[in-house]
Amino acid sequence: MSVSDDHAGGGKLHAAEGFASDAMAPAETAVISEIAEFSADQERNAYREMLLIRRFEEKAGQLYGMGFIGGFCHLYIGQEAVVVGMQMAIKDGDQVITTYRDHGHMLACGMDPKGVMAELTGRRGGYSKGKGGSMHMFSVEANFFGGHGIVGASTPLGTGLAFANKYRGNDHVSLTYFGDGSANQGQVYEAFNMAKLWNLPVIYVIENNKYAMGTSIERASSTTDLSQRGSSFDIPGEQVNGMDVRAVNSAGEKAVARARDGGGPYILEMLTYRYRGHSMSDPAKYRTKEEVQKMRSDHDPIEQVRVRMLDAGMIAEDEIKQIDKDIRAIVNEAAEFAQSDPEPSEDELYTDVTTSG
Ligand SMILES: Cc1ncc(C[n+]2csc(CCOP(=O)(O)OP(=O)(O)O)c2C)c(N)n1
Numbered sequence: 269m270s271v272s273d274d275h276a277g278g279g280k281l282h283a284a285e286g287f288a289s290d291a292m293a294p295a296e297t298a299v300i301s302e303i304a305e306f307s308a309d310q311e312r313n314a315y316r317e318m319l320l321i322r323r324f325e326e327k328a329g330q331l332y333g334m335g336f337i338g339g340f341c342h343l344y345i346g347q348e349a350v351v352v353g354m355q356m357a358i359k360d361g362d363q364v365i366t367t368y369r370d371h372g373h374m375l376a377c378g379m380d381p382k383g384v385m386a387e388l389t390g391r392r393g394g395y396s397k398g399k400g401g402s403m404h405m406f407s408v409e410a411n412f413f414g415g416h417g418i419v420g421a422s423t424p425l426g427t428g429l430a431f432a433n434k435y436r437g438n439d440h441v442s443l444t445y446f447g448d449g450s451a452n453q454g455q456v457y458e459a460f461n462m463a464k465l466w467n468l469p470v471i472y473v474i475e476n477n478k479y480a481m482g483t484s485i486e487r488a489s490s491t492t493d494l495s496q497r498g499s500s501f502d503i504p505g506e507q508v509n510g511m512d513v514r515a516v517n518s519a520g521e522k523a524v525a526r527a528r529d530g531g532g533p534y535i536l537e538m539l540t541y542r543y544r545g546h547s548m549s550d551p552a553k554y555r556t557k558e559e560v561q562k563m564r565s566d567h568d569p570i571e572q573v574r575v576r577m578l579d580a581g582m583i584a585e586d587e588i589k590q591i592d593k594d595i596r597a598i599v600n601e602a603a604e605f606a607q608s609d610p611e612p613s614e615d616e617l618y619t620d621v622t623t624s625g
């Protein structure tokens with residue numbers, strides 16, 4: 269049985285082979301991190317966290333289809349290893365900021381699935397009181413700084429978070445996520461310049477899922493090894509197998525330790541893939557079903573951990589089923605809350621809303 273409804277393949281996994289010999293192979297010049305083995309606890313934790321994101325996103329997709337969620341909704345299914353592996357590499361107080369594909373990041377930061385789901389359905393128990401929606405959530409307690417709809421905008425803001433850490437003299441780092449499409453935005457390079465000039469503790473996590481909406485990286489980018497995009501600013505970087513949570517974690521641990529020690533900014537280009545469309549309204553004409561199916565069956569981040577744990581005798585089938593059941597219960601509870609919680613009252617219309625002019 270597959271771990272995921274979304275994982276239709278059930279095919280053989282090649283966890284240790286990474287991307288060798290397929291279209292997702294890293295550039296030839298790229299530095300590839302060594303993969304550290306996980307302890308049984310780490311495997312279990314990674315499995316649970318990734319599964320929570322997967323199931324949450326599947327449920328969000330269903331609620332969207334049923335008309336409970338309006339506006340934009342960008343699902344993270346397929347990319348779970350990136351945020352979970354990175355989250356395992358940081359400590360409390362380190363900041364996380366990302367784009368609109370943000371539900372996984374919020375869950376990984378420890379935000380309440382009920383509050384996230386209720387925000388998606390526009391209810392008052394949502395993180396923005398039901399007035400922000402999928403792309404506009406925030407939690408100071410969880411050190412999650414959004415949720416940003418403007419492509420490239422999270423990069424200078426995340427650099428600013430790193431500046432604040434340095435200014436305050438603390439040892440925190442900022443994980444600043446953005447996509448392959450965002451990597452062609454001008455403000456990213458203005459931020460790179462300042463990050464290096466001031467030696468800021470920021471890790472730029474580029475989630476290269478190969479597409480920016482319907483445009484492949486090959487069609488949009490003059491250079492496709494995004495880990496080297498900081499070279500003009502003397503910011504080093506490396507490509508990482510973003511479908512293997514251990515590879516992400518290994519690279520993350522190194523980059524975070526370096527930044528915490530005053531080593532300055534670093535780029536981690538995560539080679540990853542989204543299984544679903546760009547958003548819920550995506551005609552998906554820009555890639556073949558076979559391409560998607562191959563990633564799901566050969567590289568699924570959750571299935572890799574499940575198979576590894578079973579092969580190593582770290583976990584029994586029954587325990588896996590129990591984790592599955594627990595996660596389903598959490599997600600169902602979130603979905604029920606998101607459908608039964610009332611909408612914001614009318615007098616909320618003008619609170620916390622900024623206007624210009
Ligand atoms: C400044 C700006 N330009 C264009 C858009 C429209 N837009 C939304 S998402 C997107 C693609 C971004 O792709 P990528 O950075 O690869 O992130 P992914 O969606 O793959 O996670 C575009 C062009 C926008 N939101 N902001």
Ligand SMILES: [Mg+2]
Nearest residue numbers: 447448479480
């Ligand atoms: Mg992309």
